[in-house]
Amino acid sequence: MRSISFAAVFCAVVCAVQPTGAAPGLVTHHELSIEMAETIARGAIDACRALGFHTTISVIDSGGQLKAFLRDEGTGLHTIDLSKAKAYTALTLASRFKTSQDFATQRNSTLGSPMTNIKGVVGVGGGVPIRYHDEVIGAVGSSGAVGGDKDEVCANAGIAKVADQLK
Numbered sequence: 001m002r003s004i005s006f007a008a009v010f011c012a013v014v015c016a017v018q019p020t021g022a023a024p025g026l027v028t029h030h031e032l033s034i035e036m037a038e039t040i041a042r043g044a045i046d047a048c049r050a051l052g053f054h055t056t057i058s059v060i061d062s063g064g065q066l067k068a069f070l071r072d073e074g075t076g077l078h079t080i081d082l083s084k085a086k087a088y089t090a091l092t093l094a095s096r097f098k099t100s101q102d103f104a105t106q107r108n109s110t111l112g113s114p115m116t117n118i119k120g121v122v123g124v125g126g127g128v129p130i131r132y133h134d135e136v137i138g139a140v141g142s143s144g145a146v147g148g149d150k151d152e153v154c155a156n157a158g159i160a161k162v163a164d165q166l167k
Contacts, residue, residue, distance in 0.1 A: 126151025
């Protein structure tokens with residue numbers, strides 16, 4: 001009798017927690033591996049060096065957490081937080097904007113958006129989402145290349161190093 005009561009209570013709790021209309025089963029998503037994150041970071045640093053810039057690169061996962069980080073010699077202290085903020089902006093706004101530069105351009109020209117009031121979001125170029133098919137699995141942010149457009153080139157160069165794995 002006691003086991004029947006426990007089962008009934010357990011079922012009632014589980015059924016009450018389940019949202020109406022929710023699909024049963026598992027949700028599958030893909031994650032950025034440490035190896036891929038390191039390859040992206042190294043590729044971005046190498047691309048920036050080839051252009052004559054020293055940058056800081058942050059690669060974050062789909063949850064916005066730091067996965068890989070490289071700070072080249074000669075970079076300013078501000079590039080540490082800014083590279084991560086650029087990546088975070090690209091990740092969190094990926095459904096609406098292609099990059100953090102795209103967000104910065106549209107915000108300044110037409111949006112008048114208050115989104116820069118969101119903690120961690122910046123209206124500066126250099127952040128690019130990392131996509132696996134249609135899924136955003138992370139982002140890379142570059143800071144230090146004297147201009148968001150150049151930082152974006154470096155970030156894209158890092159992603160290009162793993163492009164064959166993202167198809």
